[in-house]
Amino acid sequence: MNTLNTHIGLLLTMKTVSSYVAPQQLVGVVGLEIHAQINSSTKLFSGSAVRFSAPPNSMVSFFDASLPGTLPVLNRRCVEAAVMTGLALNCTINQKSFFDRKHYFYADLPAGYQITQQRQPIAVDGTLTYSLLGGKKRSQVIRKNVHIKQVQLEQDSGKSLHDDVRSQTLIDLNRAGVGLMELVMEPDMSCGEEAAAAVRELQLILQALGTCQGNMSEGQLRVDANVSVHRPGEPLGVRTEVKNINSVRYLARAIDYEIQRQIHVLQRGGTVQNETRAYDSKSRFMPEPNLPPLIVYEDNASLPTGLDACQAVVVQKIRESLPELPSVKRDRLVQTYGILPEHSFTLVNEDGLVDYFEEVLKATKKEPRKVIGWVTNELLGLLKQQDMSVSQSLISPPALAELLELQEKGHISSSVAKQVLQQMWRSPGKSGSQIIQEQDLGLVSDTSQLHSICQKVVDSHPDEVHAIRNGNKKVLNKLIGLVQKETKGRADPVLVREILQEKTS
Numbered sequence: 001m002n003t004l005n006t007h008i009g010l011l012l013t014m015k016t017v018s019s020y021v022a023p024q025q026l027v028g029v030v031g032l033e034i035h036a037q038i039n040s041s042t043k044l045f046s047g048s049a050v051r052f053s054a055p056p057n058s059m060v061s062f063f064d065a066s067l068p069g070t071l072p073v074l075n076r077r078c079v080e081a082a083v084m085t086g087l088a089l090n091c092t093i094n095q096k097s098f099f100d101r102k103h104y105f106y107a108d109l110p111a112g113y114q115i116t117q118q119r120q121p122i123a124v125d126g127t128l129t130y131s132l133l134g135g136k137k138r139s140q141v142i143r144k145n146v147h148i149k150q151v152q153l154e155q156d157s158g159k160s161l162h163d164d165v166r167s168q169t170l171i172d173l174n175r176a177g178v179g180l181m182e183l184v185m186e187p188d189m190s191c192g193e194e195a196a197a198a199v200r201e202l203q204l205i206l207q208a209l210g211t212c213q214g215n216m217s218e219g220q221l222r223v224d225a226n227v228s229v230h231r232p233g234e235p236l237g238v239r240t241e242v243k244n245i246n247s248v249r250y251l252a253r254a255i256d257y258e259i260q261r262q263i264h265v266l267q268r269g270g271t272v273q274n275e276t277r278a279y280d281s282k283s284r285f286m287p288e289p290n291l292p293p294l295i296v297y298e299d300n301a302s303l304p305t306g307l308d309a310c311q312a313v314v315v316q317k318i319r320e321s322l323p324e325l326p327s328v329k330r331d332r333l334v335q336t337y338g339i340l341p342e343h344s345f346t347l348v349n350e351d352g353l354v355d356y357f358e359e360v361l362k363a364t365k366k367e368p369r370k371v372i373g374w375v376t377n378e379l380l381g382l383l384k385q386q387d388m389s390v391s392q393s394l395i396s397p398p399a400l401a402e403l404l405e406l407q408e409k410g411h412i413s414s415s416v417a418k419q420v421l422q423q424m425w426r427s428p429g430k431s432g433s434q435i436i437q438e439q440d441l442g443l444v445s446d447t448s449q450l451h452s453i454c455q456k457v458v459d460s461h462p463d464e465v466h467a468i469r470n471g472n473k474k475v476l477n478k479l480i481g482l483v484q485k486e487t488k489g490r491a492d493p494v495l496v497r498e499i500l501q502e503k504t505s
């Protein structure tokens with residue numbers, strides 16, 4: 001009876017479990033606000049020069065210091081940069097946009113307000129397509145889109161320098177009034193990796209356009225992340241803001257940390273607090289009275305009579321001057337050289353690597369598909385080990401090309417070529433041919449010598465020979481490896497295979 005009751009109870013339990021549907025997991029939702037410093041020699045509304053690490057307060061005009069009676073004069077270069085960026089991001093360019101004052105009071109904002117574009121910015125409703133590596137081996141290129149809400153022009157503030165020793169704050173106004181583009185990305189991303197990939201793609205686009213140098217360590221690209229969590233299908237959760245992130249790597253870590261923090265808070269029954277400092281009350285904004293509406297023209301035909309085209313911002317002219325963008329470059333590399341999409345992804349995402357790869361190709365007859373691994377795996381691996389950029393490489397493109405030519409012509413094996421590359425890295429200035437000659441690393445192609453070594457390997461491995469003769473041809477690779485070990489990787493692999501096939505047939 002007890003056994004029967006237990007059996008019935010178990011069946012009921014199983015039925016309950018099978019009909020129970022677990023709630024959907026909480027997932028992250030990420031939106032970004034990015035401030036990109038416009039690549040211009042002067043500020044947005046004054047003629048003051050823009051230069052990183054200039055002596056404090058040496059690049060400040062009367063307008064930057066907000067002295068009474070000074071008026072803003074709009075920098076045309078900054079307007080053209082914003083239009084070009086908007087076009088590259090598939091935005092609609094507003095032919096009429098407006099400037100506004102955003103009031104807040106910081107010591108490094110002398111006027112007590114920032115000139116920005118709140119009501120109608122210069123560009124709206126765009127799309128950024130970015131790529132990241134996924135799949136089991138992270139070798140599959142996955143493309144995603146994020147909606148660009150707007151691109152707006154605005155001033156930067158000055159910089160506060162806090163002296164804890166003397167308990168005082170010093171103000172440097174060199175940065176005050178520098179032209180910025182604020183790009184607002186909608187919350188279409190779900191994790192730090194996606195956000196980092198989107199920011200990196202934007203950085204590459206801005207650098208290709210020349211509208212922003214994108215040097216994050218110098219504050220030329222600063223990111224604020226709006227992070228929340230929710231269950232798919234439910235309303236978005238309460239967001240928090242992670243501000244002023246100046247590294248793509250740290251951006252991914254900061255966002256993932258914040259997502260996990262919010263999930264833990266909610267799982268423990270807590271409430272996520274809205275910790276954003278953004279406060280967009282209408283009372284903070286007013287139209288900028290000292291600047292008329294910003295007008296840009298679609299083409300020369302739309303210019304008013306008497307207006308010189310050289311004095312106007314013409315969208316069509318800027319559109320025609322757009323350079324090759326990163327996504328187009330990746331596709332071109334795949335089509336031109338027959339390399340894989342994941343290889344083109346790596347080439348474009350590493351500063352200077354495309355140029356390095358193409359310089360190597362110019363100096364060698366080796367097929368691009370055989371060269372790509374040397375650049376994206378061997379060379380890039382050496383650079384990453386020492387946290388160096390491509391421009392700092394200790395091996396020049398011609399030097400790598402010479403090494404690959406020696407391998408292509410059969411003077412050295414692939415394994416020896418990799419050894420020599422390591423030696424070239426450790427001994428800058430020494431060519432591959434010098435190292436090969438000094439260490440006697442040339443390919444052993446003497447038939448009688450190879451026959452002798454192969455015979456020795458065959459005689460000492462009867463089980464493997466028996467397996468090969470019984471049809472297990474894969475075992476032959478083991479014998480080839482033993483011959484290469486005996487010759488320190490210097491044996492001609494094609495010749496070794498032929499000799500071993502003959503001796504084990």
